[in-house]
Amino acid sequence: MSINRYYQEMAHRYIPAGAHTYSRADDGYPVNAPPVLERGKGAYIWDLEGNRYLDYGMALRAVTVGYDYERISNAAIEQIHNGNNLTRASKIEIEAARDICELIPWVDMVKFAKNGSTVTSAALKLARAYTGKKYVARCFQHPFFSYDDWFIGDTVMNAGIPEEYKSLTLNFNFNDLASAEQLFQKYPGQIAAVILEPATTEEPKDNYLNRLKDLCHRNGAVFILDEMITGFRWHLQGASAYYGVQPDMVTFGKGMANGFSVATLGGKREIMERGGLFSDKERVFLISTTHGAEMCGLGAFVETLKVYKELDVISRIWQSGRMLVDGANAIAKDMGIGEYFEFIGVPCSPNFITKDKTGEASLEFRTLFVQEMIKQGVLMPWVAISYSHGDEEINITLEAIKHSLLVYRKALDDGVGKYLEGRPIKPVFRKWN
Known part of the structure; x- marks a missing residue:
């Protein structure tokens, strides 16, 4: 058993839901998400096996300058x-x-x-x-x-x-x-x-x-x-x-x-x-x-x-947000799937919406997108931009989005089940597990 999975099992043995915030629990992430993290620096986080991810969770939006500034x-x-x-x-x-x-x-x-x-x-x-x-x-x-x-x-x-x-x-x-x-x-x-x-x-x-x-x-x-x-x-x-x-x-x-x-x-x-x-x-x-x-x-x-x-942190957050939103939407539009995937909202705190072939909001497609971003080394359960998300990080993210939306486009044609690995993410507020 890997050290990541060992700690994940231990978390559920000793902590209800395996974390002290429901937004950190397993059911809000694809099955390939890093289950336990060890440290963060700037806009990056590392799991227990040394795998590095560019992070957009940023401690549930609490880190706005950067980890360990x-x-x-x-x-x-x-x-x-x-x-x-x-x-x-x-x-x-x-x-x-x-x-x-x-x-x-x-x-x-x-x-x-x-x-x-x-x-x-x-x-x-x-x-x-x-x-x-x-x-x-x-x-x-x-x-x-x-x-x-x-x-x-x-x-x-x-x-x-x-x-x-x-x-x-x-x-x-x-x-x-x-x-x-x-x-x-x-x-x-x-x-x-x-x-x-x-x-x-x-x-x-x-x-x-x-x-x-x-x-x-x-x-x-x-x-x-x-x-x-x-x-x-x-x-x-x-x-x-x-x-x-x-x-x-x-x-x-x-x-x-x-x-x-x-x-x-x-x-x-x-x-x-x-x-x-x-x-x-x-x-x-x-x-x-x-x-x-x-x-x-x-x-x-x-x-x-x-x-x-x-450092005028607010301006950097807005600037990076605009660069991310404009770049991601351009990619989706160029692929012909702009009506199914889109970044929306205020540039300093945007959100991405995922829709299925019928145009309905879909947690399965959201899970697929996050899953594919993780494969590219980017953890994006939501979009919390910090001062540490500079031009280099945004460019890395846009490249990951390009790869992920290629799979998304295939899933629109072939069905999301063919590409989704494991169960979809679930909302926190639900009556039953």
Whole structure:
């Protein structure tokens, strides 16, 4: 048995799903994907047998500069040597809070945590305390907000969540203001907050975000933007700045510390202070975690912010994204399969869509494409571009796409089953295995 497979079996023996994030589990990848990874550097990763892959997963989009970027790693190590986790607030904790508040004009105060789920849930708790209302509305098209009951109970994978919790989360549709208006009409004076991402593959249209914010304020609800993915990718101040909207509260994570575990809830002082010591209102137990302000991660964040500014990381991500999208779509068009395979979305965070011969979205064809890219040394479960994806990496990727789409074209003619090795990938949110 290979060392890769040995560790894969051991992972499933000791860890439910074999990984600590469902997006890393085996069922989301073709059978030829590297099952276990050992290290990463720049835009590349290595499995336990020394095989190297050009990576577009980038730690679930958390690494935006590059794996083990020396300045950032050293900044984290420096804070480890300072003790890493002290008895009272640390110097770096306060500096990190100041830096993000000074960076983003609509953020007056922040609370740090280790994961995005913690801060999105905290935002809703705070909104409920601030407004005195119980319902929350989330955008139905946006795939993930939290592992907590308020969100998971509103998905098909809701085992273990009491029915009482499920009824408190309402749905509206992105770019459809009428669907949100209908919720406020159906639950007048009862909705505490609206939460959504500012954009995914679909961008807001017709000043949608500001119109939705105005609707919230007219109805006494808090307007929350989840910038886990868009933050530190669309714009240094987030997609909020890119689309010209100022949320009441905003959440960040993933790329803010180049892969180190840092997430934050930020917002207006009048709301955030409800979790502090100076409010004359009833106290809110906001976020209180032993490791939430761990110094190594916050040291990494402070240095990452400097790197972003000095190297203009955002511009590189957009530039490489445009080069990849334009190149891949040109290849597909030249092969005559542009209607079946296409890169879409915002260039700084694009997605590829795969369709079968009937023109329907197909997980089998998506699996086939990812499978063939792996054979070319490129791991592309999705497309997370980093600063380390330079021209050379994009050219390598386009060459791999050319080879992979040759097989894709054959599969359209001969049937995908002839070329797919093993089972197709599966969505995370499903009722049964």
